[in-house]
Amino acid sequence: MSSRILLVEDDERIRASMRLALEDEGYEVDESGSGETALERFGETAADVVLIDLMLPGMDGFETCRQLRRSSAVPVIMVTARTDTHDVVAGLEAGADDYVTKPFVAKELSARIRALLRRTRSVDDPDMLTFGDVEVRPDEGTVRRAGHEVHCTRTEFRLLCELAANPGKVLSREQLLDRVWGYDYFGDGRLVDVHIRRLRIKVEPDAANPRHILTVRGMGYKLAV
Amino acid sequence: MFASRHRLSDTVRLTEQAGAPWRPRRRRARLGLRARVTVTFGLGALALSATMAGLTYFTARQFVLNERQSAILRQAYVNASLARTTLRSASPDITQLLDSLDTVPGSRSVLELKGQWYATSISVGEHAIPLSLRQLVLTGTPATQHFALANTPQLAVGVPIPSVDAAYFEVFSLDELSRTLRILALALAGAALVTTVAGAVIGRWASGRVLRPLAQVSKTAETIAAGSRDVRLVADDDRELSALASSFNRMTDALQERIAHEERFTSDVSHELRSPLTTLATSLEVLESHRDEMTERTGHALDLLAAELRRFQHMVDDLMEISRVDTGSAELLLDEVDVGELARQAATAGGAAGVPVEVDPKVAGARLQVDKRRIERVVANLVANAAQHAGGVTRIGVEPSDGGVRLVVADRGPGVAPAERERVFERFYRGQAAGQRGATNGTGLGLSLVAEHVRLHGGRVWVEGDDSGGTVDGGRGAENRFVVELPVLAAATASPDDSDDPDSAAGCARGAMPPAVPATVRDEVTDGNEDGHDGAPADGDDPSGHQSARRPAKR
Numbered sequence: 001m002s003s004r005i006l007l008v009e010d011d012e013r014i015r016a017s018m019r020l021a022l023e024d025e026g027y028e029v030d031e032s033g034s035g036e037t038a039l040e041r042f043g044e045t046a047a048d049v050v051l052i053d054l055m056l057p058g059m060d061g062f063e064t065c066r067q068l069r070r071s072s073a074v075p076v077i078m079v080t081a082r083t084d085t086h087d088v089v090a091g092l093e094a095g096a097d098d099y100v101t102k103p104f105v106a107k108e109l110s111a112r113i114r115a116l117l118r119r120t121r122s123v124d125d126p127d128m129l130t131f132g133d134v135e136v137r138p139d140e141g142t143v144r145r146a147g148h149e150v151h152c153t154r155t156e157f158r159l160l161c162e163l164a165a166n167p168g169k170v171l172s173r174e175q176l177l178d179r180v181w182g183y184d185y186f187g188d189g190r191l192v193d194v195h196i197r198r199l200r201i202k203v204e205p206d207a208a209n210p211r212h213i214l215t216v217r218g219m220g221y222k223l224a225v
Numbered sequence: 226m227f228a229s230r231h232r233l234s235d236t237v238r239l240t241e242q243a244g245a246p247w248r249p250r251r252r253r254a255r256l257g258l259r260a261r262v263t264v265t266f267g268l269g270a271l272a273l274s275a276t277m278a279g280l281t282y283f284t285a286r287q288f289v290l291n292e293r294q295s296a297i298l299r300q301a302y303v304n305a306s307l308a309r310t311t312l313r314s315a316s317p318d319i320t321q322l323l324d325s326l327d328t329v330p331g332s333r334s335v336l337e338l339k340g341q342w343y344a345t346s347i348s349v350g351e352h353a354i355p356l357s358l359r360q361l362v363l364t365g366t367p368a369t370q371h372f373a374l375a376n377t378p379q380l381a382v383g384v385p386i387p388s389v390d391a392a393y394f395e396v397f398s399l400d401e402l403s404r405t406l407r408i409l410a411l412a413l414a415g416a417a418l419v420t421t422v423a424g425a426v427i428g429r430w431a432s433g434r435v436l437r438p439l440a441q442v443s444k445t446a447e448t449i450a451a452g453s454r455d456v457r458l459v460a461d462d463d464r465e466l467s468a469l470a471s472s473f474n475r476m477t478d479a480l481q482e483r484i485a486h487e488e489r490f491t492s493d494v495s496h497e498l499r500s501p502l503t504t505l506a507t508s509l510e511v512l513e514s515h516r517d518e519m520t521e522r523t524g525h526a527l528d529l530l531a532a533e534l535r536r537f538q539h540m541v542d543d544l545m546e547i548s549r550v551d552t553g554s555a556e557l558l559l560d561e562v563d564v565g566e567l568a569r570q571a572a573t574a575g576g577a578a579g580v581p582v583e584v585d586p587k588v589a590g591a592r593l594q595v596d597k598r599r600i601e602r603v604v605a606n607l608v609a610n611a612a613q614h615a616g617g618v619t620r621i622g623v624e625p626s627d628g629g630v631r632l633v634v635a636d637r638g639p640g641v642a643p644a645e646r647e648r649v650f651e652r653f654y655r656g657q658a659a660g661q662r663g664a665t666n667g668t669g670l671g672l673s674l675v676a677e678h679v680r681l682h683g684g685r686v687w688v689e690g691d692d693s694g695g696t697v698d699g700g701r702g703a704e705n706r707f708v709v710e711l712p713v714l715a716a717a718t719a720s721p722d723d724s725d726d727p728d729s730a731a732g733c734a735r736g737a738m739p740p741a742v743p744a745t746v747r748d749e750v751t752d753g754n755e756d757g758h759d760g761a762p763a764d765g766d767d768p769s770g771h772q773s774a775r776r777p778a779k780r
Binding site: 018021105 | 496499500501502503504505506507508510511514538541558560561598
C-alpha cells in the first residue's frame with residue numbers, strides 16, 4: 001500500500017506540480033491550501049507524512065505544525081524558503097522532523113519522505129531500554145518516565161533509541177544524522193540539536209541541567225545512565 | 226593636533242573603502258583645521274603684542290631720554306654759568322672750580338680755558354669729546370652730541386663761555402639709562418612671547434571646542450561605516466550644533482533607508498523567484514521522468530530547458546546568499562572539524578571526487594572551526610570555476626601557513642592574468658576568457674561568493690600562478706592555484722571537553738572561536754536567542770561549540 005502525503009501549500013501551481021512529482025514517486029497525495037483546512041483534512045485522511053509550507057496565509061506553518069503535534073506524532077517535513085534564517089530552527093522547534101528548502105528537487109524530497117517512513121524498529125533492538133527513571137520500549141514505540149507515558153514524535157523516539165542503545169558512548173552529530181535521518185556528512189547539525197533539546201524537555205528532570213542526555217563538546221552527545 | 230590629523234586620515238581610509246572619490250594627498254599636505262586655527266591665533270597674538278610692545282618701548286624710551294636730556298642740559302648750563310662766574314674772578318682756582326661743580330653720578334666735567342684743557346676724570350679729557358662737538362662749541366655754538374665711549378653710550382654737552390674765552394663740556398654716561406631700557410625691552414619681548422603662546426593655546430582650546438562635535442561626527446560616521454547603521458548623533462543644546470547633528474542624522478537615515486531598500490529588493494526579488502522556480506523545477510522533474518516517451522527533438526528541448534533552469538536556480542541561490550551577506554543576516558554555523566576530512570568531504574560534495582587530496586603532514590589532524598556548508602560551497606565553486614575555465618581541477622591541497630591552514634585548489638589551465646587576479650572575485654566579473662566559453666553553468670557570482678564565505682570565516686582567498694599569465698607551454702604550463710587561508714584553532718582548545726556541565730563547555734567554546742569572529746558577534750547571537758524566535762542552540766547545548774553567528778556585512 002502506498003503512503004499518503006498531506007501537502008499543505010497555498011500556491012496552487014506549486015501544489016499541482018508537487019502532486020505530479022510525488023505521484024510519480026508512487027505516493028498518494030492530499031492537498032490543502034491553508035493550515036486550517038489541513039488540520040481538518042488530517043483528521044479525515046490520516047496521512048503518513050505531512051509537508052507544510054511555512055509561509056501560509058492565516059495560520060502559518062509553525063502554528064499548523066504545533067496544532068498538529070498536539071494530537072499526532074506523524075512525521076512532518078517543513079518547506080521553507082531559506083536555509084539560514086530563524087525559520088529552520090523555529091520550524092524544528094514547532095515540531096517538524098525535517099525540512100527542505102525551496103526550490104527543491106522532488107527526488108530529494110521523496111528521499112527524505114522515504115527516510116522518515118523507513119524508521120521502523122530494527123529486529124535486533126532489545127525489548128526495553130532504561131536510564132534513570134525513563135523506560136524506552138522499542139517494541140511498543142513508547143517512552144515512560146516515572147511510570148507516565150511521554151509522547152514523542154517518531155524522530156524523537158528514534159533519536160532516543162539510538163542514544164539509549166549506546167549508553168555511555170559518544171555519538172557524533174554526523175552519526176546521529178546518518179542513523180536517524182539518513183543524512184550524509186553535510187547534513188544540518190541543527191536537526192540534531194533541536195531534537196536533543198526537545199527530548200531533554202520531555203525526559204530530563206531539569207532540561208537546563210541535563211543529567212542523562214549530555215553534550216560532549218567537540219564530539220557529540222552521549223547518554224549517561 | 227595629532228589627534229585630529231589621525232582622525233582625518235582614518236576618515237580618508239574609510240571613504241576610500243566606500244569607493245567615494247577623495248584626494249588624500251592634497252589633504253595631507255595641508256595643516257589640519259585645528260593646527261591652522263592655532264597658528265593663526267598664535268600669529269595674531271604675536272603681531273598684536275609685538276606692536277604693543279614696540280609702541281610702549283619707543284614711547285617710554287623717548288620720554289625717558291627727553292627727561293634725562295633736559296635734566297642734563299639744565300645741569301650743564303648751571304655748571305657753565307658757575308664756571309663763568311668763577312673764571313671772571315681775578316685768580317680763579319680751576320681745580321677747586323671743577324671740584325665745586327654740582328654733578329650727578331656718571332657725569333664728568335671738562336673745561337677749556339684759553340686752549341688749555343682741564344678735566345675731573347682722567348679717562349674723560351679733551352680727546353674723549355668728539356672732535357665735531359669740540360669744534361662747534363669752540364666756535365661759539367652750544368651743542369650736544371651722543372657718542373659711545375668704551376662701548377657705553379654717552380651724551381656730551383658743550384657750552385661756550387665767550388666772556389672768559391672758555392668752553393664748558395660735560396660728559397654724561399647713559400649706561401644706566403640704556404640698561405634700564407634694555408630691561409624694559411626684554412620685559413616687553415617676554416610679555417609679547419607669553420601673549421603669543423597664550424594666543425596659540427586659546428586658539429587650540431577654542432578650535433578644540435568647536436571641533437569636538439566634528440570629532441563626534443567622525444566617530445559616529447566610523448561606527449556607522451563599521452556596520453552599526455543604527456548609531457545616531459545626539460542633538461546638542463547648542464543651536465548650530467543641533468542643526469549639524471540633525472542634518473547628519475537625516476543624511477544617515479536617508480542612506481540607511483536606501484541601503485535597506487536595495488538590500489531588501491535583491492532579497493525580495495530572489496524570494497519571489499522561488500515560488501515559480503519551485504513549480505518549474507518540480508514540473509521539469511516530472512517531464513524528465515517521462516523522457517523516454519518523448520521524441521528526440523522534444524527530449525533535446527527538455528534537456529536545454531533543464532540545463533538553463535538549473536543555472537537559473539543556482540543564480541537565484543547565489544543572489545540570495547549574496548544578499549544575506551549584504552544585509553548582514555548571514556549566519557555562520559560553526560563546527561569543529563578535522564581539516565583533512567573537511568577537504569576530502571568538500572571535494573566529494575563539490576563534484577571533485579576523483580581528484581587527489583594532498584594533506585601536508587604538518588597540518589594533518591589540525592582542527593578548524595568552520596561552517597561546513599559554506600566551505601563546501603567554496604570548494605565546489607572553485608572546482609566549478611576550474612572546470613569551466615581551466616579544463617578541470619588537478620589536485621586539492623591542504624598546506625600549513627602562518628595565518629592558519631591553506632586549502633589549495635589547483636589546475637593547469639591558462640591561468641588568471643596578474644591584472645585580473647583581484648577582479649575575478651568581483652560580482653559578475655567577466656574576464657578575458659569570457660568570450661571563449663561555450664555552454665556554461667556559471668552564474669557570475671561563484672568566485673565572489675567564495676570571497677564572501679572565506680571573509681565570514683576571517684580568512685583570505687587569492688590566486689597564484691605563473692606571472693606570464695600561465696600561458697606558457699600552450700596553456701598547459703605552470704600550476705595555477707586558488708588559495709583559501711583559514712584560521713586554525715589553538716591546540717589547547719581543540720581537545721574535546723568531557724565536562725558534563727554545559728556551562729563549562731560554553732566557556733570553552735568561547736575560547737575556541739576563530740579570531741576573525743569578533744566578540745560582538747556573540748552578543749548578537751545572545752540577542753537572537755533572547756527574542757525567543759531564534760532557537761539556535763546555546764553554546765553548551767551543542768557538541769562542537771556549534772554556534773550560530775551573525776556577522777554584520779562589511780561593505
